[in-house]
Amino acid sequence: MPRHIVIIGAGILGSALAYRLQSAACQVTVLDAGAGSATDASFGWINASFYLSEDHFHFRHAGLAAYTDLAAQLTLPLRQLGCLNWEYTGAEFDAYEAGLQALGYPTERIDQERFSQLEPHIGTPPEQSLLFATEAVAEPSELRAALLAAAQSAGARVIRGVRVTDIENGVHTTAGFIAADEVVVAAGTGAPALLRGLDVSLPMLKRPAYIIETAPLPPMLAHVLAGPHGEVRQKPDGRMIAPTSVAHQADGRSELDQTAEEAAAATLARLQPMFPARDLAWTTATLAHRPVPGDGLPVIGRVAPNVYVTVMHSGLTLAAITANLAAAEILDGPSNTTSSMLAPFRPERFAGR
Ligand SMILES: Cc1cc2nc3c(=O)[nH]c(=O)nc-3n(C[C@H](O)[C@H](O)[C@H](O)COP(=O)(O)OP(=O)(O)OC[C@H]3O[C@@H](n4cnc5c(N)ncnc54)[C@H](O)[C@@H]3O)c2cc1C
Structure with a gap:
C-alpha cells in the first residue's frame, strides 16, 4: 500500500508538494476549504533580491534554480523576465548592489540610455538601476492549477469545500474523518489554528495587502519594475499588476489605512x-x-511525528525548492530533518512562545 499523505491547502505550497509526493509513489489527497488563498492574490515575482538574512537569500536563490528544474519537467506559466530595480539611490544603491554581488547574485548596473533600450515605453527612466536577469514571474493561480493538475494526472485526489478542524492520525473535517499516514499543513494563514490543536505555537504577523490590476494595454513593459513608485509588471493578457504598497515585500504594516479605492487611485497616480x-x-x-x-522567515519541518508544516511569505518564490526539500524529508520518514538548507527555518524556534 502506498503511504497516504493528506495535504491541507491547495495554494502554491500544497500544490507543489502534491506534485512532488504523488510523483514519488505516495497516495496524496489535497483538502481545501476554499477560504481564500494568498497565492491567487500574489504579485507572482520569483526573486532573491529581497532577503532578510544570508540563509534566507541562499534559500530564495535555490528557489529560482528549483523552478528551472521544474519547468524542464512540466509546462508551467513561468517567464524569466528579469527585474529592473531602482528602489535605492546614492550610497544605499551601492551597498545593495555590493551586498547581492558578495552573495553571488547576478546583477548588472544599467544606465539611463540602456534602460530606455530595455524599456522604451517608460517615460521617466532612472539614472541608474540594477538588472536582475535571472528573476522570473509566474501567473500564480495558473501555476498553482498546473501543479495540482500534474499531481492529479499522477493519481492525486483533491477535495474542495471541506475544512479541516483537527489533526489526529489523519484529519477531522467538516465532512468527516480521513485517515492518513502523514499530514502536511500547507494552509497559509489557516495554519496556526490547525497547529493549536497539537499544542504547537506558530505566531504569525498580520500583514494585509491590496493588489490591483489595470485594464488590458498593448505590450509596453518587458521586466518587473521595482522603484520608488512600487512594483509593477505586465501580464500576458496585457493587464498591469501592482501591489499598492511601495516595497511590498518589506511592508510591515498590520493595518491598512486606505480603502481599496483610495489605495488603487494612489498607486495609479x-x-x-x-x-x-x-x-x-x-x-x-x-x-x-x-x-x-512571527520573525518573517519561512516555517518548514515536522511539528509531530506524522505532521509536517510549510508556512511562509514569498511562497511563490519558495514553493519549488520547499517542495523538493520537504518531500525528501517526508519520504524519508518521521525522524528525518536532514536538510541543512532548512535548518534556519524549523518550527521549533517558536516553541513556548
Ligand atoms: C498581495 C500579495 C503579493 C504577494 N507577492 C508575492 C510575490 O511577488 N512573490 C512571492 O514569492 N510571494 C508573494 N506573496 C506571498 C505568496 O503569495 C504566499 O507566500 C503564498 O501564496 C503562500 O502560499 P500557501 O500555499 O502557503 O498559502 P495559500 O495560497 O493561502 O493557500 C492556503 C490554502 O489553505 C486552505 N486552508 C486554510 N485553512 C484550511 C483548513 N482548515 N482546511 C482546509 N483548507 C484550509 C485555504 O483555503 C487556502 O486555499 C504575495 C502575497 C500577497 C498577499
Missing part, C-alpha cells in the same frame, strides 16, 4: 508618469493576507 502614452485605469483591487510567520 504613482505609476501613471511612467507610462505617458497611455491612461491607466484600474479594474480590480484585491485584499489578501500574506502568511508571514
Whole structure:
C-alpha cells in the first residue's frame, strides 16, 4: 500500500508538494476549504533580491534554480523576465548592489540610455538601476492549477469545500474523518489554528495587502519594475499588476489605512508618469493576507511525528525548492530533518512562545 499523505491547502505550497509526493509513489489527497488563498492574490515575482538574512537569500536563490528544474519537467506559466530595480539611490544603491554581488547574485548596473533600450515605453527612466536577469514571474493561480493538475494526472485526489478542524492520525473535517499516514499543513494563514490543536505555537504577523490590476494595454513593459513608485509588471493578457504598497515585500504594516479605492487611485497616480502614452485605469483591487510567520522567515519541518508544516511569505518564490526539500524529508520518514538548507527555518524556534 502506498503511504497516504493528506495535504491541507491547495495554494502554491500544497500544490507543489502534491506534485512532488504523488510523483514519488505516495497516495496524496489535497483538502481545501476554499477560504481564500494568498497565492491567487500574489504579485507572482520569483526573486532573491529581497532577503532578510544570508540563509534566507541562499534559500530564495535555490528557489529560482528549483523552478528551472521544474519547468524542464512540466509546462508551467513561468517567464524569466528579469527585474529592473531602482528602489535605492546614492550610497544605499551601492551597498545593495555590493551586498547581492558578495552573495553571488547576478546583477548588472544599467544606465539611463540602456534602460530606455530595455524599456522604451517608460517615460521617466532612472539614472541608474540594477538588472536582475535571472528573476522570473509566474501567473500564480495558473501555476498553482498546473501543479495540482500534474499531481492529479499522477493519481492525486483533491477535495474542495471541506475544512479541516483537527489533526489526529489523519484529519477531522467538516465532512468527516480521513485517515492518513502523514499530514502536511500547507494552509497559509489557516495554519496556526490547525497547529493549536497539537499544542504547537506558530505566531504569525498580520500583514494585509491590496493588489490591483489595470485594464488590458498593448505590450509596453518587458521586466518587473521595482522603484520608488512600487512594483509593477505586465501580464500576458496585457493587464498591469501592482501591489499598492511601495516595497511590498518589506511592508510591515498590520493595518491598512486606505480603502481599496483610495489605495488603487494612489498607486495609479504613482505609476501613471511612467507610462505617458497611455491612461491607466484600474479594474480590480484585491485584499489578501500574506502568511508571514512571527520573525518573517519561512516555517518548514515536522511539528509531530506524522505532521509536517510549510508556512511562509514569498511562497511563490519558495514553493519549488520547499517542495523538493520537504518531500525528501517526508519520504524519508518521521525522524528525518536532514536538510541543512532548512535548518534556519524549523518550527521549533517558536516553541513556548
Ligand atoms: C498581495 C500579495 C503579493 C504577494 N507577492 C508575492 C510575490 O511577488 N512573490 C512571492 O514569492 N510571494 C508573494 N506573496 C506571498 C505568496 O503569495 C504566499 O507566500 C503564498 O501564496 C503562500 O502560499 P500557501 O500555499 O502557503 O498559502 P495559500 O495560497 O493561502 O493557500 C492556503 C490554502 O489553505 C486552505 N486552508 C486554510 N485553512 C484550511 C483548513 N482548515 N482546511 C482546509 N483548507 C484550509 C485555504 O483555503 C487556502 O486555499 C504575495 C502575497 C500577497 C498577499
